[in-house]
Amino acid sequence: MRVLIIEDERPAATRMKQLIVKYLPQADIYGHLDSISSAVKWLQNEPTPDLIFCDIELADGQSFEIFEQVEIKSPIIFTTAYDQFAIKAFKLNSIDYLLKPIDPEELEQAILKFKNQQFQPQLDLGQIQQLLKPQGVHYKSRFMVKIGEKIQSIPTDEVSYFFSAERTTFMQTNEVGKRYILDYTLDQIEEMLEPTNFFRLNRKYIASFKSIDQVLSYSNSRLKIKLKNSEDNDILISREKVAKFKEWLDD
The missing domain is CATH 2.40.50.40 (OB fold (Dihydrolipoamide Acetyltransferase, E2P))
Structure with missing residues (x-):
């Protein structure tokens, strides 16, 4: 099994690898890829991974830009620092997520979903991006x-x-x-x-x-x-x- 990690924070990527090894010991883990450009290049030149863990906010922009440049058929588990309300919207679209900092139990449940083939790999990127736009955001004063x-x-x-x-x-x-x-x-x-x-x-x-x-x-x-x-x-x-x-x- 080929697992790809797209994550621009090295400590987070290292932690992710440790947890994936625990729950998917048979996996070959690739990455971490830390930018849109590096991810696009990898996906264009390497065999399709069986599963992708993908941070939303990367060093050079939102990871959705990757999927606009490369056709992705792999199931994706997003990681994000967005609040719980946006995350609930993800669930309605049958797209799984992990809220940072990563909870091991939530990661295990996400992997179980993957194993049970409960993912829908066809992503409506426009709808997801709209869900992620702040709705009446209140910044700390x-x-x-x-x-x-x-x-x-x-x-x-x-x-x-x-x-x-x-x-x-x-x-x-x-x-x-x-x-x-x-x-x-x-x-x-x-x-x-x-x-x-x-x-x-x-x-x-x-x-x-x-x-x-x-x-x-x-x-x-x-x-x-x-x-x-x-x-x-x-x-x-x-x-x-x-x-x-x-x-x-x-x-």
Whole structure:
């Protein structure tokens, strides 16, 4: 059995492989492929996989673009960070999904569906994309933080950037030295923020537009970013994200 993983976050792909091996020990696992372009190239040149695990949001766009360029007859299990309401809509269309972070029991159930041939491989991509469009999305306007014994509310427009370090998520405000620990992952925070105001630079940083101090060209067509109130001089944007970042700056 050939299983393909399309996922742009390496830790998520590694975790997925570990779980697939547990529930499909006979599978030959290919990937991870981390972009639309790499997935299209693979699918055009390799034998059809028996099953595809596919993230929706990739480094260079939504994975639906893959299926617009290549005819896919394989059953697909999507992984997504979208909320439960959008996910329920997927179920109505008989398309399975896994909500990040991946729950092993949900993965096992999805694989059981595959084994029982309950998938419908013919996808109505237009309908799926419409379901994924935010309906009356409410973006977070403030974050609650704990300072000693006190609880304080920090308006989102006072946030310079969010970053992760040593498995902890921090929020840095526009005021020098003011940073707070949050009980969210960066993936969760990314979904809470107005995308015109914040951009996911890489796996460690989400920055506000106002926090961008300098944008410098770097090797291999990447960009190096200097943020206000940050001493980190190695904040890089991958070449896959460069075009999207420039578009965001020019929005």
